[in-house]
Amino acid sequence: MRDYWIGTSYLLWWWVAQSNKTLYSSFVSSVNSLRNWHLPLISRASYKRGFLSGSKTLRQEESTLIAQVCCGERIGRELFQKKFLYQHNIRRAMAWLSRGRNQAELVKALKENGLIKTERVEKTLLAVDRGYFCKYRPYEDTPQPIGWNATISAPHMHVTCLELLNEHLKPGSKVLDIGSGSGYLTACMGIMVRPNGLVVGIEHIPGLAQQSVENLERSQRILLEEGVVRITVGDGRKGFPEEAPFDAIHVGAAAGNVPRVLLDQLAPGGRMLIPEGTSEQELVQYDKAKDGTISKRHITFVRYVPLCSPEQQIRGM
Incomplete structure (x- = not known):
């Protein structure tokens, strides 16, 4: 099985940038520019271990960025066939960044x-x-x-x-x-x-x-x-x-x-x-x-x- 790894730098960048509007805008612009990139995926083994976000959340709950973009070989094949990472799918993954005080x-x-x-x-x-x-x-x-x-x-x-x-x-x-x-x-x-x-x-x-x-x-x-x-x-x-x-x-x-x-x-x-x-x-x-x-x-x-x-x-x- 071929495993694909997520670009952890983007997650770490988001973690720092979410509290800074200038950095956050830069992050959003950068991710929105990924339309034709091959964004790597986290490996299935790391996914099951709960790499970055905790195993319980990733195995049992939907709709985090990682859950949206990782599932191992199957998505990896579609990714390199350019069927997955169109603009609307990038934005769907970016939905994880939506938040508010009310x-x-x-x-x-x-x-x-x-x-x-x-x-x-x-x-x-x-x-x-x-x-x-x-x-x-x-x-x-x-x-x-x-x-x-x-x-x-x-x-x-x-x-x-x-x-x-x-x-x-x-x-x-x-x-x-x-x-x-x-x-x-x-x-x-x-x-x-x-x-x-x-x-x-x-x-x-x-x-x-x-x-x-x-x-x-x-x-x-x-x-x-x-x-x-x-x-x-x-x-x-x-x-x-x-x-x-x-x-x-x-x-x-x-x-x-x-x-x-x-x-x-x-x-x-x-x-x-x-x-x-x-x-x-x-x-x-x-x-x-x-x-x-x-x-x-x-x-x-x-x-x-x-x-x-x-x-x-x-x-x-």
Whole structure:
């Protein structure tokens, strides 16, 4: 196996430059100039050891710079075939650098880094303060622990999913959020489908489901009062047939094999986003045509917790 190594100088440069606006601007300009470069990758062995960022974070949580650009030989091949490091993928990796002191500053940074593309998604993110859903460093663009071996995804992953589902999150739409966790993305989608829409959040750990309801009560109580958002305890791998079909389905955990039942519960014209894979994961978009045929599109490399049983999750797999 051929291993490729990440340019640690860029990470160290960022570490110093993040507190200095002049250096930071220089860093951003330099990374944005890498469109035609072959950026080396960290080796798989170092990735598993937790080189630079800690093994638990890299193995179990998505959306850090390293998780975005390293996965060993497979990505290395695509990198040298010039399929991976186009400008938009550099910017996706740069999403790790988005941060703020409050929700408004975080949203501004995400927009400046090219992640937020539509005014509708921007307004939604401004309306739902991440601080109500995350106790630790809520305005940094990194995953954060929320208990029960679960995490709230990094803000740029929330942005990515909302932008990809934007056209399917219309007023009156019906949405399924599997692995709803903190309830943050559920709340965002609830705002986008008001009025008369429905977002069902499925969480298989009762304590986490209750915590998400409390988060929603503090942040967006009206979504619960109007019945736009409903949090239920259940096995998301089975979907939610009581309210199927859904115009949009979001899965917040990685599946080795996509459960067929989820595609069956997707409405014609609907879209599903799901992370696929085990050691190497990709965010995949499924679209169901009006005649029922399914098309598949690979979006980006990610790192999510696995789609598993509650016992496996609490045990840490």
